[in-house]
Amino acid sequence: MDMYRELSDKMTRHRVVSFLSHLRKNDLTMNQYKILSLIEQQGPWLPNRLAEHMELKAATITYLVDALEQRGLVARTPNPSDGRSHYVNFTETGRQLVLDARSEGDYAVMESFKQMDQDEADHLYILLRLLGKKLFP
Numbered sequence: 001m002d003m004y005r006e007l008s009d010k011m012t013r014h015r016v017v018s019f020l021s022h023l024r025k026n027d028l029t030m031n032q033y034k035i036l037s038l039i040e041q042q043g044p045w046l047p048n049r050l051a052e053h054m055e056l057k058a059a060t061i062t063y064l065v066d067a068l069e070q071r072g073l074v075a076r077t078p079n080p081s082d083g084r085s086h087y088v089n090f091t092e093t094g095r096q097l098v099l100d101a102r103s104e105g106d107y108a109v110m111e112s113f114k115q116m117d118q119d120e121a122d123h124l125y126i127l128l129r130l131l132g133k134k135l136f137p
Contacts, residue, residue: 022101031064036090040098044087073097
């Protein structure tokens with residue numbers, strides 16, 4: 001089990017480093033990325049719902065969305081049921097940024113597999129076989 005934990009920790013570290021590098025390279029804060037990620041997962045959001053979900057003040061959400069909109073990563077569209085509010089949705093550029101972050105994370109995991117020595121690869125193979133037998137008897 002220690003070998004499994006060690007391998008898992010290595011892959012997680014590679015993925016986190018890759019993700020943080022992606023944020024820096026694209027000049028995004030974690031909260032800005034979170035907004036893009038939420039939109040990618042669930043579609044357009046009302047700013048007040050973003051504030052509730054992310055446990056941030058409405059003014060903070062406005063600031064974050066303004067910054068994303070200025071960069072062309074999100075756009076506001078009128079709420080058809082309430083003319084006073086707008087939905088926040090990402091643009092194609094914003095969507096691609098989220099997909100690229102995910103791809104870079106997947107690449108980092110693949111790189112961590114390439115860095116395994118034969119013993120680590122053998123241990124991983126054994127662990128995966130055991131897990132497969134438990135999950136699919």
